[in-house]
Amino acid sequence: MEHFRYAMFCLLVLMCFGDKLDENQIKKIEEAEHQLLVNLHKFSILNFCPRVTKIVLRKRWEELFHLRKCQEDVLIPFIRERKKAKEKRLREPNMEDSKDESVLSYVDTLLDLQLPDEKRKLNELEIVSLCSEFLSGGTDTTTTTLQWIMANLVKYPQIQEKLFMEIKGVVRDGEEKIKEDDLKQIPYLKAIILEGLRRHPPLHFVFPHAVTEDVVVGDYVIPKEAAIVINAAEMGWDPKVWEDPMSFNPSRFLNKETFDMTGRREIKMMPFGVGRRICPGYALSMLHMEYFVANLVSKYEWKAVDGDDVDLSEKQEFTMVMKNPLQAQLSLRSKLNL
Structure with a gap:
């Protein structure tokens, strides 16, 4: 099962970020996603009357924020790398792209996405949530x-x-x-x-x-x-x-x-x-x-x-x-x- 999961996760990471990451990088992403996923059932109760649960279930809220912070710390650097590569291509349109940079990734599409009602683009934390959904759901x-x-x-x-x-x-x-x-x-x-x-x-x-x-x-x-x-x-x-x-x-x-x-x-x-x-x-x-x-x-x-x-x-x-x-x-x- 672990071999199946790792192979599938590697494929989705490539689709998400457009880069062939090394094993240590993939393991860090996988661990952050897995910890949040397996503990998800513990946090569903926090949706009911948050004002009360923030007092009564304070430790559970702290655990949720900790797992979310771990996720952000792992994913945001990869999102910023794709953003830098995208900006570089815009500045130097005639420059030959490397094989990896020429791949259109899921993150690239999120960076281009415009929210019509709010007339703005997605922020980093919103992109983290969407990348997490993409990796875990698939x-x-x-x-x-x-x-x-x-x-x-x-x-x-x-x-x-x-x-x-x-x-x-x-x-x-x-x-x-x-x-x-x-x-x-x-x-x-x-x-x-x-x-x-x-x-x-x-x-x-x-x-x-x-x-x-x-x-x-x-x-x-x-x-x-x-x-x-x-x-x-x-x-x-x-x-x-x-x-x-x-x-x-x-x-x-x-x-x-x-x-x-x-x-x-x-x-x-x-x-x-x-x-x-x-x-x-x-x-x-x-x-x-x-x-x-x-x-x-x-x-x-x-x-x-x-x-x-x-x-x-x-x-x-x-x-x-x-x-x-x-x-x-x-x-x-x-x-x-x-």
Whole structure:
């Protein structure tokens, strides 16, 4: 799990800051983000009547401010570096950029962002919050799903073998990595990702929503401003919708029509939410999972540790993770097999 998380985090750090940071820098960012994320549940109560909680829960407020300060101390230097590089390019437009500086990063777009109502740009602390949301939101959920998918490929080697054979039919001679364009030619790969999201959604409940006025939905009246929490996991396990819902069967997604993840046509599962409030990064997350799974399976054969079956028991952390993290034996595949 730690290897998966680190690999995914490195990718998102590169997208966020546009620079290939060294391991120590990445570890500092990861630690600051992780500490704030795992302690988030402790701070939710501070939203209720802050005037009172600042007195009654003073130490908890101090802990929150300390974690936030650590986050700012780590992220702000990287934000300032990107700002300096941007200003340098504006001053010297004819200067040849280095390879890293020419990459358009998430921070670059935030530095350009103009708030129309307030007629100003984002300040440093606002950019820190948005970078934190970008890094945390894209790491734990995607990493959790990746671990569940690989666990099922270890538990069901026939599924892994079928995927590998399909990859063999796509990979060009001499190619060692699956490229983004190759992913579109591996339909069983996407089916595996969708089945992983259906069977093991990283968040069992989507984030709360509310309505601005009383609404009747079916036989229920949803009162104005009432918090609505949808059980996305149970939706994906509904036996009225899915045949043998608790089994891991990617073939259920192999049909002529593209499965609708956005909920425009129908809603059978919603690991990313649906409609206008769907996770804005869902397409990117799907790409990352397809890319990682394809390369992990094409490069290595994944097997269960001798005498140890894969345990699919769950436990709740920030996401719904494996109670006993995946342990697997990896064998490097021969190039002759590709």
